Amino acid sequence: MNEEREVAYFSMEMALESGMPTYSGGLGVLAGDTIRAAADLRVPMVAVTLVHRKGYFYQRLDASGWQREESVEWVVEDFLKELPERASVTVEGRTVHLRSWKYEVTGVGGFPVPVYFLDADLPENSEWDRTLTHFLYGGDRHYRLCQEVILGIGGLRMLRALGYESIGRFHMNEGHSSLLGLELLDEETRKAGGKSITRVEIEAVRRKCIFTTHTPVPAGQDQFPLDLVNRVLGRREVYEMKDVFCCEDLLNMTYLALNLSHYVNGVAERHGEVSRLMFARYNIDAITNGVHAVTWTSGPFQELYDRYMPGWRQDNFSLRYALSIPRQEVWKAHMRAKKALIQYVNRETNVGMDVDVLTLGFARRAATYKRADLLFTDIERLKSISMKAGAFQVIYAGKAHPQDESGKELIKRIFERKESLKKVMKIAYLENYDLELGKMMTSGVDVWLNTPQPPLEASGTSGMKAALNGVPSLSVLDGWWIEGHIAGVTGWSIGEDGRGMAESRDSSQDATSLYDKLEQVMIPIFYQDRNRFIDVMVHSIALNGSFFNTHRMIQQYVLKAYF
Numbered sequence: 059m060n061e062e063r064e065v066a067y068f069s070m071e072m073a074l075e076s077g078m079p080t081y082s083g084g085l086g087v088l089a090g091d092t093i094r095a096a097a098d099l100r101v102p103m104v105a106v107t108l109v110h111r112k113g114y115f116y117q118r119l120d121a122s123g124w125q126r127e128e129s130v131e132w133v134v135e136d137f138l139k140e141l142p143e144r145a146s147v148t149v150e151g152r153t154v155h156l157r158s159w160k161y162e163v164t165g166v167g168g169f170p171v172p173v174y175f176l177d178a179d180l181p182e183n184s185e186w187d188r189t190l191t192h193f194l195y196g197g198d199r200h201y202r203l204c205q206e207v208i209l210g211i212g213g214l215r216m217l218r219a220l221g222y223e224s225i226g227r228f229h230m231n232e233g234h235s236s237l238l239g240l241e242l243l244d245e246e247t248r249k250a251g252g253k254s255i256t257r258v259e260i261e262a263v264r265r266k267c268i269f270t271t272h273t274p275v276p277a278g279q280d281q282f283p284l285d286l287v288n289r290v291l292g293r294r295e296v297y298e299m300k301d302v303f304c305c306e307d308l309l310n311m312t313y314l315a316l317n318l319s320h321y322v323n324g325v326a327e328r329h330g331e332v333s334r335l336m337f338a339r340y341n342i343d344a345i346t347n348g349v350h351a352v353t354w355t356s357g358p359f360q361e362l363y364d365r366y367m368p369g370w371r372q373d374n375f376s377l378r379y380a381l382s383i384p385r386q387e388v389w390k391a392h393m394r395a396k397k398a399l400i401q402y403v404n405r406e407t408n409v410g411m412d413v414d415v416l417t418l419g420f421a422r423r424a425a426t427y428k429r430a431d432l433l434f435t436d437i438e439r440l441k442s443i444s445m446k447a448g449a450f451q452v453i454y455a456g457k458a459h460p461q462d463e464s465g466k467e468l469i470k471r472i473f474e475r476k477e478s479l480k481k482v483m484k485i486a487y488l489e490n491y492d493l494e495l496g497k498m499m500t501s502g503v504d505v506w507l508n509t510p511q512p513p514l515e516a517s518g519t520s521g522m523k524a525a526l527n528g529v530p531s532l533s534v535l536d537g538w539w540i541e542g543h544i545a546g547v548t549g550w551s552i553g554e555d556g557r558g559m560a561e562s563r564d565s566s567q568d569a570t571s572l573y574d575k576l577e578q579v580m581i582p583i584f585y586q587d588r589n590r591f592i593d594v595m596v597h598s599i600a601l602n603g604s605f606f607n608t609h610r611m612i613q614q615y616v617l618k619a620y621f
Contacts, residue, residue, distance in 0.1 A: 062224045064224065064225060064226050064227060064620070064621070065096075065103040065225065065226075065227045065229060065620050066103070066228050066229065067093065067104070068105075068106050068213055068228065068229065068230050068238055069085070069086070069105070069231035069232070069234075070107065070205075070232065071085055071086030071089060071107065071110075071194055072089045072090055072105065072173060073086040073090035073493055076492045076493040076494040077132060077137065078137050078161075079114055079132060080108075080109065080110045080113070080175070082194055082423070082457070082459075083423045084272075084519060084520075087493070087496075088325075088347055088519060089107070089231050091349050091350035091519075091608045092608055092611070092612065093105050094163055094350040094352075095350055095608035095609050095611065095612040097163045097166075098609065099613070099616075100169040101171075103171050104171065104173075104225070105173040106176065106213040106216070106217065106235075108175065108177075108191045108194070108205065108208065108209055109138075109159055109175040109176060109177040111132075111134065111191065111192045112130060113130030113132065114130070114195065114457075115128060115130065116128040116130045117457045119473075122473060123474070123476075123487065124466065124469075125457070125469055127460045134175075134177075139159060139161075140159055140160075141157065141160055143158065144156065144219065145158075145212055145216040145218075145219045147215065149187065149207055149208075152184065154208065155178070155180050155183055156176050156178055156208065156212050156216060157176075158175060158176055159175040159177060160172055160173070160174055161173045166352070167372070174213075176191060176208055176209065176212055177191050178190045178191045178208060190208055195459065196460075200286060200290070204290060206235070206236070206237055206311065207237055207291065209237075209238075210234075210235045210240070210241065211241045214228075214238050214241045215241065226266060227266060227268060227619070227620050227621075228266055228267050229267075229268040229269075230267065230270065232270065233271070233273075233279060233280055233311035234311065236269075236312075237291075237311075238267075239263055239267060239314055239318035240293065240295070240314075242263045242267070243259050243295075243318075246259040246262045255295055260302065260318070263318050264318055264320045265320050267315070268320070268322075268615075269315040269321070269322045269323075270322075270325065270345075271312060271315075271316075271322065271323075271325075272517070273312065274333070274336070274513055274515075275514060276336065279312040279313075280310075280311040281305070281308040281309065281310045282308060282309045282311075283308060284297065284308065302314065303317075321343065323343045323618075323619070324343075324345075324516065325344070325347045325516050325517035326344060326346045326516065326517040327344050327346060329513075329537065330343060331344075345611060345614045345615060346538055346606065346611070347522070347538060347606075347608075347611060348522065348605075348606050348608040348611035349519050349526070351603065353497075354497060356398075356497065356501035356502075356527050358392075358395050359526070363377070366379070366387075367380065367383075374607040374610065375609075376604070377599055377603045377604035378600045379600070380603070381596060383596065388528055388592055388596055389588075389592055391528075392595065393413070395498075395501040396417065396502045396503070397413050398502060399501070399503065400417070400502070403453055403488065406486075407486045407487075409484050409485070410484065411451050412451070415449045415450060415451050415484075416504050416581060416584045417450070417451050417503045417504045417505075418452045418453070418506075419453050419502075419503030419529075420433075420452065421455040421488075421496060421520060422508075422520055423456055423457065423458070423459070423465075424458035424462075424469050426464045426468055427510060427514045428515075429509045429510060429511055430456065430469075430472060431468060432568060432569055433452065433509070434471075434472075434475040435565065436569060436573065437475070439573050440479070440573070443573060443577045443581070447581045447582070448581040448584070448585050450483065451483060452484075452507075453488065454472055454485070455488040455489075455491040455495060456491050457490075473487060500523035500526075500527060501523075501527035501529065503524070503529060504529065505529065505549075506524035506529050506530070507532050507533070508521055508531060508532070508533035508539065509534050509568065509572070510536050510537070511565075513536060515537035516537060518536075518538055518539070521533060521539060521542070522538065522542075522602065522607070524598075525598040525602035525603045526603040526607075527599075528595035528596065528598055529595070530548060530549035530594045531543070531598075532549060532551075532552060532572070532575060533551065534553055534568060535552075535555045538606060539551070540555070542601075544601065546594065547601070550575050550580065552568055552571045552575065553568040553572075
């Protein structure tokens with residue numbers, strides 16, 4: 059019998075260690091940070107995900123910047139402990155047997171939160187069924203639906219097999235695990251001794267479920283045609299209860315989660331507004347994302363905080379006292395982190411970056427809406443700024459989804475610009491972006507650059523990681539930055555407030571604003587008024603680092619959704 063746990067957290071991806079390729083980006087990193095914060099704050103939680111034996115992918119970039127993907131080879135047994143308990147799900151009429159692997163996240167006070175990784179790679183399964191927990195976001199819709207059956211239905215069955223009977227709240231991190239609701243409905247129906255699901259069971263399940271949506275566009279929702287659903291699931295309820303399961307004659311995982319949850323939230327205040335417009339019939343709150351402070355703070359800054367703000371690891375709010383740290387100590391810690399990054403960049407790319415030059419960082423998924431190439435809108439203006447206002451260099455990283463050709467073209471374009479600008483400025487693109495590289499970049503650059511097309515950035519968390527290391531943001535006003543931005547105090551904005559639809563946004567105006575901020579504000583402050591620049595760094599820590607963390611986020615979930 060496992061220890062009492064009151065909250066079960068389901069996520070298709072989970073970032074716990076760089077060596078475990080069980081995540082693709084922000085969603086998985088948020089999930090990992092959520093688990094760490096729950097352990098720190100002793101929230102009685104258990105988490106469920108898939109093992110992804112072949113990972114997301116290992117990224118290789120050729121000389122032209124074209125991305126090639128390789129399966130990630132990792133030894134599951136080196137990180138996880140296999141458990142004897144078994145569960146199973148039915149897929150296309152076949153029984154798919156599941157085992158689980160356990161990973162324990164231990165909080166700052168020693169409290170453990172177990173994470174269970176579901177695995178279908180067992181000899182009793184067919185060759186194809188064994189691959190169902192191999193690839194994160196791999197395959198076609200058929201493969202994805204089978205995976206979501208394993209995560210939602212198999213995940214709950216595995217928790218029951220492990221002895222978790224006291225769970226009162228089920229938190230779905232995005233819609234991938236929505237079929238968990240169907241399994242809960244079945245449990246409630248069996249409990250009531252009924253033969254079919256009624257509104258009574260639906261209400262009982264709603265009281266137990268919480269749903270966090272991260273998607274500000276309809277295209278981002280998982281949707282499956284009903285003939286495929288019938289083939290894979292074979293459940294008549296999907297047809298009979300379309301008002302619960304479907305939208306426009308498709309099984310819609312977002313709508314299923316919305317219909318079966320008593321508490322729904324977006325991941326930033328603006329994202330909450332956008333979600334309420336998208337899903338007008340639903341009551342949608344907002345809890346702004348955070349990052350796990352200790353995980354994302356570099357060694358030099360951890361030492362600095364331990365010296366001046368002991369207790370910050372347990373109480374992230376005490377980072378507000380960063381205002382009293384001597385400014386030169388902050389700069390010294392920053393330069394240590396920056397030197398480590400620049401040395402790494404030069405070793406990996408041979409680009410010859412200089413530690414004393416203003417360095418911008420840009421790292422996130424290579425998707426077109428994130429506009430990684432906005433900086434290169436006007437090459438002549440960029441050259442002029444670099445030669446007249448002052449030198450700056452840029453470090454990029456990020457993977458494009460294997461099926462996203464436009465994302466791959468985006469990386470290639472950055473490589474072309476890098477080549478054409480090499481006489482006037484240094485640009486590096488680091489391959490295989492992961493947790494480790496993310497930490498090195500967000501702590502080692504001088505300014506964090508973020509240029510999404512509003513309102514498509516649900517939250518974004520990389521700028522929060524930067525803030526913990528005294529790195530201010532230069533960002534479009536979208537996602538969390540609307541809440542974190544105080545002009546010239548915590549960083550700088552690009553363009554106007556990002557209300558309105560993405561199509562109406564003029565990228566050339568954003569580019570002009572970016573150039574103006576670089577030329578007239580940031581470069582002069584960095585080189586000519588270093589004390590003022592350090593002041594912005596310190597306010598980034600005190601105002602943004604102390605608030606945009608998962609300790610505050612988890613406390614809000616506890617108060618609003620869990621208990």
